[in-house]
Amino acid sequence: MALDSKAKSKVFRYRWAIFGILAFAYFFVYFHRVSTAVVSEDLQSTFGVGAASIALLSSAYFYAYTIMQLPSGLLTDSWGPRKTVSIFTLVAAVGAILTGIASSFLLVIAGRVLIGVGVAMVYIPIMKILATWYRKNEFASLSGILLAVGNIGALSAAGPLALMSDAMGWQQVFLVLGVITVVLAVVAWVITRDRPADMGLPTIQEIESDETGEPIPEAKEVEKIPMRKALRMTFGSGMKFWPLAIWFFFMYGSIMVYQGLWAGPYYADVLGWDKATYGTVLTFIGIGMIVGCPLAGILSDKVLKSRKKVLIVGTVAYTAIWAVIWMTAGMLDTVVSQIAINFMFGFFGGFFVVSYAQIKELFPISIVGTTTAALNIFPFAGGAILQQLTGLMLVERTAAGYQTIWLFMLVCMVIATVAGFLSREKARAPATLPKVETQKRGQTN
Secondary structure (H helix, E strand, O other), rough: OOOOOHHHHHHHHHHHHHHHHHHHHHHHHHHHHHHHHHHHHHHHHHHOOOHHHHOOOOHHHHHHHHHHHHHHHHHHOOOOOOHHHHHHHHHHHHHHHHHHHOOOOHHHHHHHHHHHHHHHOOOOHHHHHHHOOOOHHHHHHHHHHHHHHHHHHHHHOOOOHHHHHHHHHHHHHHHHHHHHHHHHHHHHHOOOOHHHHHHOOHHHHHHHHHHOOOOOOOOOHHOOHHHHHHHHHOOOHHHHHHHHHHHHHHHHHHHHHHHHHHHHHHHHHHHOOOOOHHHHHHHHHHHHHHOOOHHHHHHHHHHHHOOOHHHHHHHHHHHHHHHHHHHHHOOOHHHHHHHHHHHHHHHHHHHHHHHHHHOOOOOOOHHHHHHHHHHHHHHHHHHHHHHHHHHHHOOOHHHHHHHHHHHHHHHHHHHHHHHHOOOOOOOOOOOOOOOOHHHHHHOOO
């Protein structure tokens, strides 16, 4: 029996409202993620702390984010995306407000931890929404768009945040962010629905089945997978999971060492640039990702039709950029040259987006929250651990000191490249014949 066309049309329209509000929430995930690099000098001036303390503050977000990844996946699969995002966005709001009123550096760290806990519960629910409201061949492209939105947030936490903190004071900025985040949590609760069936609408699988004449795959069996089995299926899957996990640890960890912590101080300490200048230059990392993330998704879904090929191309090129950063430390001091490096850094760094589609396709859809969250532990563990390690490594904030960090990141990326080549991906099935053709073939046979 054919599905009602109005019901299908409503699914296709309403899913964009859900995606839009959750993408806006994801904007602030990235904003908070890289904000420490921009306000680090203000924090040092306000509380009289040094580089190691700033590194600890920045990594606190990542430790909290990392710890909350498995709970994020499990809650997304049990509570649903709507409840998970709404509640924990409020937690992030409390963290931002606490940061804004903090009278000591310890309270700032506490606020940072709460922010990390709260925003950790945004990405995985969105992945679940994409899996339940969108077709399989839309997943990587929409993941790319989502990461582009996130990087607009990162871009806003570079130049614009520097200007806002100069004009209002950095603590007032966080108070405003807290109020905005409260409103965002309420709107997310009002608009978001976990699946089309919650609104009495046909599922995306039913729509695809209606269009192709094929039976709905995995409709009942995968819903019975319990939590413990889902975890065993993920962590015990060997080469399906672990090469991607190792790759992501170093890939994203290195991005956060540069974009999220040391790029700004490097420009100030070594090149002598003021905050406005290096803040503007750092925005080009976000611009590069805004271009690279959607392009990587499109290449994966529509052109190369391979997750792994896109991942490897991006990883190799990104590793080459790290080689350039290391070899030219303290030498390339023009704004134009650094804009070019930062843009390419963000562009090829953004190719990591396809890893989520790669891991999603290797496991049943009902545990997509758990498997994606399990993978997501590793990039943020990488961010936390590598940021703290580099904070300990940077004894002298000189060109040589930063160059040591850049070399360490290059070595990490060589390891990541090897892991990327070892990763697995699910073979793409041939395109399904249209419904009419399928029926004709059945009659012929």
